[in-house]
Amino acid sequence: DAGITQSPRHKVTETGTPVTLRCHQTENHRYMYWYRQDPGHGLRLIHYSYGVKDTDKGEVSDGYSVSRSKTEDFLLTLESATSSQTSVYFCAISGQASSYNSPLHFGNGTRLTVT
């Protein structure tokens, strides 16, 4: 893996509780992404970041927020977890804006279960 660590790897939480997932990279890459993977849907972009304190929404951002206070860390927060947010969450990084020059590199994922 390209120096990407996701934590925790597994988490079970109850409906209505807040949850924060962490992505840490050692590549000093500017661009970071959060995807969720669900059967029959492939991977869908939740939020992405193009620099410290610079973030934007992806395709399925409702119910999620992100923060990036340092280049190496990108946090994904579920303010009040719901069962529909049970999923596998992947962090990805890229050195450049366009995938032409720098394809995404993925972490190993966080499996989140909301009961």
Place this chain on the structure above:
Amino acid sequence: AQSVTQLGSHVSVSEGALVLLRCNYSSSVPPYLFWYVQYPNQGLQLLLKYTTGATLVKGINGFEAEFKKSETSFHLTKPSAHMSDAAEYFCAVSVSGGGADGLTFGKGTHLIIQP
């Protein structure tokens, strides 16, 4: 907006047989196209990519893909399947140009190798 369609959520082939995984894309601008592989409990790993130039692209593990603009396709092939090829395969598209575009993924194809 771009999109990707992968034909067949599951493909089963015998060991030693040809592997063909189908991908069709939709994009209003020249696309960049990618194939990723995901082994169980792991993140996604880049197999190959098409950006510009030669339309037949060779990747890792003996896989290759051909970009056919007239057919809007980017099918993945391997002449002889190996048991270790069993995995989930994702086709993805990105539009050209700048910006943190991320990738748009297909829903994935699960490749099963029969002994």
